[in-house]
Amino acid sequence: MFPMACLRLGNLFLRVIALNVFFMCVCGATDECDWIGSGLTQGERGVQAIYLRCAQGSIEWKYPRGALRVVLRHGTSGREFRGCLRVSDTFNDAQIYVEGHRKLHLLFSKRDGKHPELLRCFNSHHGQVALYVEAETVTSTLQKEEARFSYELQPVTAAALLDDLDVCRPCSKEEMLRFFCVSDFVLQGTVSTLNHNRVLQRSELTVQVKRIYRDSHESVLNSVPDDRKETVLHRSLKCDTKVGPGEYVFFGKWTLESPVIQCAPRLSDWRKVRRKAIMEGTNQCHLD
Known part of the structure; x- marks a missing residue:
């Protein structure tokens, strides 16, 4: 100073x-x-x-x-x-x-x-x-x-x-179900690029979107043709984010005009959680 x-x-x-x-x-x-x-x-x-x-x-x-x-x-x-x-x-x-x-x-x-x-x-x-x-x-x-x-x-x-890394931990099954119902956006897709932006202290994931369950900021994803939808989602740099092949479901919220990921389970894991919740009647909203 x-x-x-x-x-x-x-x-x-x-x-x-x-x-x-x-x-x-x-x-x-x-x-x-x-x-x-x-x-x-x-x-x-x-x-x-x-x-x-x-x-x-x-x-x-x-x-x-x-x-x-x-x-x-x-x-x-x-x-x-x-x-x-x-x-x-x-x-x-x-x-x-x-x-x-x-x-x-x-x-x-x-x-x-x-x-x-x-x-x-x-x-x-x-x-x-x-x-x-x-x-x-x-x-x-x-x-x-x-x-x-x-x-x-x-x-x-x-x-x-x-716990400074609390925002980095994987979501529990209960949190996945809750986030599906209340998140600002829920997207299914694959990660094409991952950029660790040290200036803005965030990891930027370019996601090729296969399905949109919810998007409270429709202009972000609907500004490009349906056959090549993509968007950039953010996560704190301190989480040391790594991604692999395959599809994920991204649950997130908008924070000061920034789309922040809350958690991103693999699609296969989400389907298991969804299927069990529907069978047991523990879903908090319609899991379409």
């Missing part, structure tokens, strides 16, 4: 502690998913508290001044979660930190050397996380700048938060 950034970070943290009670008095909690506001109303040393309780949403801060303290919770259940954010292409004049134990950790800066499209992720603590969005030094009150980012939260167990 740059020396000046360290100094400003320390000053920010001291201001947050000193004014925390004040925030609670003047800023009411909200259950909204999105927040839009302007830094021109709070001054260069003010810190505004924002409370959001949604699985996904966005922050749009025009004319950044001072700082925002954004507290995220996944609804009202108090469940633990993993969260990620993606900054907009026009994100300027601010840096984002995540609150840790008695210190703040830099999560995003345009000068951190990382690709701007890289998802910045974090874990909750006691069912919530606080993000600090600090404005940089103002050079002109007439210059129109905007700090905008989208966030998404995924509930997990407390044990999963302690």
Whole structure:
């Protein structure tokens, strides 16, 4: 971290502690998913508290001044979660930190050397996380700048938060059945290419799609002729993904416009699980 950034970070943290009670008095909690506001109303040393309780949403801060303290919770259940954010292409004049134990950790800066499209992720603590969005030094009150980012939260167990590779483990039979019913996409196909993208910290699987069970983003797969459908699915680079020949069933969800694989059993294994569930009546939806 740059020396000046360290100094400003320390000053920010001291201001947050000193004014925390004040925030609670003047800023009411909200259950909204999105927040839009302007830094021109709070001054260069003010810190505004924002409370959001949604699985996904966005922050749009025009004319950044001072700082925002954004507290995220996944609804009202108090469940633990993993969260990620993606900054907009026009994100300027601010840096984002995540609150840790008695210190703040830099999560995003345009000068951190990382690709701007890289998802910045974090874990909750006691069912919530606080993000600090600090404005940089103002050079002109007439210059129109905007700090905008989208966030998404995924509930997990407390044990999963302690296991960094939990997202890499194979799905159980029960999870396969549940994912078939609730996933954003369920696709059957073969993997033609596998690319480990270290810049974006993800493995990219190009899948030749043989069958579409579900696709909540139809434009992705229906933009090419039926006889050569293909799509690129993502998985965390830390999973060290390897693929073999044959057909798979891909269960996944969309995270900040990225199609992320939750698990991908071989087609033969899925057929066994499906057949047994239908025979025993344990399927949670129609397994067509």
